[in-house]
């Protein structure tokens with residue numbers, strides 16, 4: 591569905607003050623089956639998934655299975671499928687970890703994490719999102735400096751569709767309050783100071799005083815996998 595830049599600006603102003611359920615309902619009514627939720631089963635994604643259970647129980651749910659997620663993450667995905675009768679689509683890279691090691695050398699993430707994320711995350715997501723007009727993501731402005739200006743709705747030039755971040759204005763505390771209020775299953779690693787959880791080789795627990803995402807690509811200049819880079823959040827049609 592095409593949106594003019596003015597329309598996206600108008601929607602952003604409206605959604606900035608709107609509650610996430612209202613934004614999600616608008617998205618479900620606007621895009622129907624051409625809407626997908628993309629989640630890595632971190633807290634914000636769990637909140638949106640739970641909100642969507644009532645609004646759109648058959649919405650497409652996509653998750654990136656890089657092949658090197660934590661066992662706890664795989665277990666959490668299976669638990670949500672079982673407990674909430676969901677069908678979750680795993681987006682997998684073209685190569686297994688072993689095949690990637692043969693092509694690019696072992697442990698590519700330690701030598702060229704940008705290429706590794708491109709092969710295992712960005713490209714599989716791009717392939718999947720060609721089938722949708724809009725996608726919902728769980729990014730929030732309080733997660734990192736790179737996300738401070740994230741729009742609630744924007745044209746995503748990287749994936750050529752509309753990107754929605756209905757919880758962009760929420761805080762970490764608001765998300766956890768919701769999770770506990772509804773007793774939602776979450777990744778037990780969060781209780782061991784893994785505040786942001788990605789692939790196992792690129793994630794560590796954070797120490798007191800560190801930013802939540804400091805445990806991602808620790809010791810490297812990289813802070814984002816590339817899916818949510820700021821330049822993709824343009825408000826244009």
Ligand code: SF4
Pocket residue numbers: 656658698699702703704706707708710711788789790791792815
């Ligand atoms: S987070 Fe690490 S292991 Fe996962 S795709 Fe990116 S570089 Fe590779």
